[in-house]
Amino acid sequence: xxxxxxxxxxxxxxxxxxxxxxxxxxxxxxxxxxxxxxxxxxxxxxxxxxxxxxxxxxxxxxxxxxxxxxxxxxxxxxxxxxxxxxxxxxxx
Numbered sequence: 001x002x003x004x005x006x007x008x009x010x011x012x013x014x015x016x017x018x019x020x021x022x023x024x025x026x027x028x029x030x031x032x033x034x035x036x037x038x039x040x041x042x043x044x045x046x047x048x049x050x051x052x053x054x055x056x057x058x059x060x061x062x063x064x065x066x067x068x069x070x071x072x073x074x075x076x077x078x079x080x081x082x083x084x085x086x087x088x089x090x091x092x
Contacts, residue, residue, distance in 0.1 A: 004042035007034045012078065013091065020080070026089055028079045030056070039079050049087035055080045 012027035020027065030039055036054040043051050056079045061072040083089070 002031070002034070002038065004045040007031050007038050007042040008046060011089075011091070021091065024083045024085065024088070026081050026083070026091075028081060030077050030079045032058075032075070032077050034077070039081070043081050047089050049089060050084040051087075052082045052084045054082075 007030055009029040009031065012029055014027070017027040028039070028043070030042075034042075036056060039054050039056065040051045043049065043054075056077060059076050059078055061075045064071050064073055
């Protein structure tokens with residue numbers, strides 16, 4: 001059984017993410033094996049807010065090279081969580 005903190009790894013704070021705060025949307029790095037229902041329950045449990053919708057994206061790893069060796073960054077999953085109008089998460 002996954003706990004809420006196993007599903008939500010961290011909140012993503014980027015320039016694009018801060019532009020979405022106007023629309024009451026927040027970005028999260030989530031577990032690769034989690035689904036929309038688990039993400040919704042985890043956000044509501046951790047932040048004590050009401051979630052309106054969840055959208056998820058699978059982000060592919062990128063090719064990186066260090067000198068003569070090639071490698072890949074790991075793949076991850078991003079979630080865009082829209083909150084109900086009366087809910088807010090305090091981002092500091």
